[in-house]
Amino acid sequence: MDVVFAGHVIEWRGPSPFYFVPVPEEQSADIREVAAMATYGWGVIPVEARIGGITFATSLFPRDGGYLLPVRNAVRKPQGLSTGDEVTVEMAVRL
Template sequence: MRVVFTGHVIEWRGPSPFYFATVPEEQSADIREVAVTATYGWGVIPVEARIGEMTFTTSLFPKNGGYLLPLRKAVRKPQGLSAGDDVAVEMTVRL
């Protein structure tokens, strides 16, 4: 399943700070439709994502009925992304 969206970069300040791109409601609803077949546990959804020229694999985290796309430092820094930015994402949910 291919998903394209623009998400807002947020910082989660837990014990170990991390950054995420929020998946908009419309795309989250589409992902929820295939979540049962895609998840490998705990509700996380494996994906291959592309931001700019960088492609990476990760898993979406469920949050308040939507999803968050983790953005590792190795992804954020080359793209110049920080909290508050909007980011264009192309993503494939791995079924």
Template sequence: MDLAFAGRVIEWRGPSPFYFVPVPEEQSADIQEIASQATYGWGAIPVDARIGNVAFATSLFPKDGRYLLPLKSAVRKPHGLAAGDRVSVEMTVRLNR
């Protein structure tokens, strides 16, 4: 499943700060429809994503009926991304085969 969306970077402060882009409701609903074919446990969904010229593999986390795309420093720093910045994301959900 290939998806494209835009969203704002959010910050979650735990023991360390974490940054995410929330997946919009419509795309989250599409992902939910195939979640059982993709998840490897705890509802995490493996994806390949791209923001600008940075491609990366990660897993979406379910949160309040939607999904969050985590952004590691290696993804944020090349584009100087911070909380509140708007980004465009291209993403492919990896299904278990």
């Protein structure tokens, strides 16, 4: 399943700060339809994502009925991305 969306980078300031892009509701609903086939536990969904020129493997985190796409520093820093920046995400759910 392929998904394309735009979203803003957010920062979670927990014990270990991390950056995410929230998946919009429409795309989250589509992902929920295949979640049972894709998840490997805890509700996380394995994906391959692309932001700018960088492709990376990660897992979506379930949150408030939707999903958060983690954005590692190895993806964020080379592109100069910070909190509030809008990005376009191309993503494939790994079934």
